[in-house]
Amino acid sequence: TRPFVVSAPGKVIMFGEHAVVYGKSAIAGSVDMRAYALVTPSSGHSVRLVLPDIDVDVEFDVRQLPRLRPGDLAHPGDVETLLAEGIDVPEGPGRTAVLAFVYLYGSLVAEAGALGFTMCVRSLLPVGAGLGSSASFNVVLSAALLQMTGQLQGEGATEEDRRLINSWAFQGEQVAHGTPSGIDNSVATYGGFLEYTKGHGPAPLHSTHALRVIITNTNVPRSTKALVAGVRALRDAHPAVVDSILDAIHNISVTAATLFQAPEEAAGGELERQLHDVIRMNHGLLSALGVGHPSLERVRDIAAGHQMASKLTGAGGGGCALTLVPRDAPKGAAARVAAEMADEGFCCHQAVVGGAG
Ligand code: MEV
Numbered sequence: 001t002r003p004f005v006v007s008a009p010g011k012v013i014m015f016g017e018h019a020v021v022y023g024k025s026a027i028a029g030s031v032d033m034r035a036y037a038l039v040t041p042s043s044g045h046s047v048r049l050v051l052p053d054i055d056v057d058v059e060f061d062v063r064q065l066p067r068l069r070p071g072d073l074a075h076p077g078d079v080e081t082l083l084a085e086g087i088d089v090p091e092g093p094g095r096t097a098v099l100a101f102v103y104l105y106g107s108l109v110a111e112a113g114a115l116g117f118t119m120c121v122r123s124l125l126p127v128g129a130g131l132g133s134s135a136s137f138n139v140v141l142s143a144a145l146l147q148m149t150g151q152l153q154g155e156g157a158t159e160e161d162r163r164l165i166n167s168w169a170f171q172g173e174q175v176a177h178g179t180p181s182g183i184d185n186s187v188a189t190y191g192g193f194l195e196y197t198k199g200h201g202p203a204p205l206h207s208t209h210a211l212r213v214i215i216t217n218t219n220v221p222r223s224t225k226a227l228v229a230g231v232r233a234l235r236d237a238h239p240a241v242v243d244s245i246l247d248a249i250h251n252i253s254v255t256a257a258t259l260f261q262a263p264e265e266a267a268g269g270e271l272e273r274q275l276h277d278v279i280r281m282n283h284g285l286l287s288a289l290g291v292g293h294p295s296l297e298r299v300r301d302i303a304a305g306h307q308m309a310s311k312l313t314g315a316g317g318g319g320c321a322l323t324l325v326p327r328d329a330p331k332g333a334a335a336r337v338a339a340e341m342a343d344e345g346f347c348c349h350q351a352v353v354g355g356a357g
Pocket of ligand 1 (some may be wrong): 262
């Protein structure tokens with residue numbers, strides 16, 4: 001068989017971070033900074049996984065890898081316990097990626113007999129920035145292995161193909177993160193926008209909108225766990241106030257879901273004007289919850305200086321922000337905004353949210 005490429009996008013949380021922890025609705029969208037896997041089949045018993053962005057280059061003899069049948073493991077993360085002596089899994093950030101690979105290979109390929117190949121995955125997504133880099137890796141990995149073993153319907157993923165890819169990618173995410181919500185792998189598989197509520201899982205929205213944004217990584221490190229705990233402490237101290245903030249954020253997500261599902265012709269510039277308002281308000285509400293940061297206010301000020309709205313995305317306290325670039329923004333405005341942000345030491349990517357999975 002011939003070499004082939006599969007790819008999957010990253011994700012941004014558009015609205016509803018933190019509130020989602022309390023059962024409120026959140027909206028995420030795909031971001032066209034993608035992971036790409038190039039798979040080169042070979043004869044023999046060797047598989048090689050190359051992830052240059054995280055410094056991984058490992059080679060396995062496939063006869064050494066565990067074969068996994070459904071029910072063999074209580075949790076996908078337990079795959080580590082099955083590794084035979086002499087199988088070399090790196091330490092560091094690449095470790096979970098390699099373990100997910102071993103799990104998915106063992107589940108999807110081992111039964112089909114030895115299948116040698118080299119898989120090289122490159123990603124435009126920064127690692128650990130809340131943009132879903134691990135989920136897009138698990139989606140391309142699952143899609144590639146399913147493709148190689150003839151389990152997909154064919155050219156372009158069908159609805160059933162996507163369901164299959166997504167369920168395996170979710171298991172890869174479980175290897176990496178224990179109990180992920182499933183939001184990241186769903187966005188990477190289906191693309192577009194989706195609504196997520198705890199306990200209900202991700203629901204793709206019927207949207208054809210694509211938004212121009214600037215994703216700004218402030219490079220300020222933060223702990224999601226500490227930020228989530230901080231919101232909880234604030235809520236314990238001021239339940240009525242914090243609950244009304246969380247409800248306001250929920251209503252923003254509900255409003256956004258309606259906007260995204262409005263027909264494109266009808267919505268046009270009006271959609272962007274309304275999004276501008278809710279982005280601005282959502283950021284203010286997150287700041288009120290104590291998850292802002294001076295770097296994020298700097299991003300917001302620079303954007304506001306160009307009549308653009310920004311909000312933090314993800315856990316806050318630094319990390320990433322997104323800025324909506326309206327369609328009618330003056331030519332070159334996005335580049336000027338990005339340059340001003342870069343002058344502050346932030347990393348900016350001009351991107352499109354809502355594109356294909
Ligand atoms: C972090 O990306 C999103 C939070 O809402 C935490 C969570 O949902 O687990 C802050």
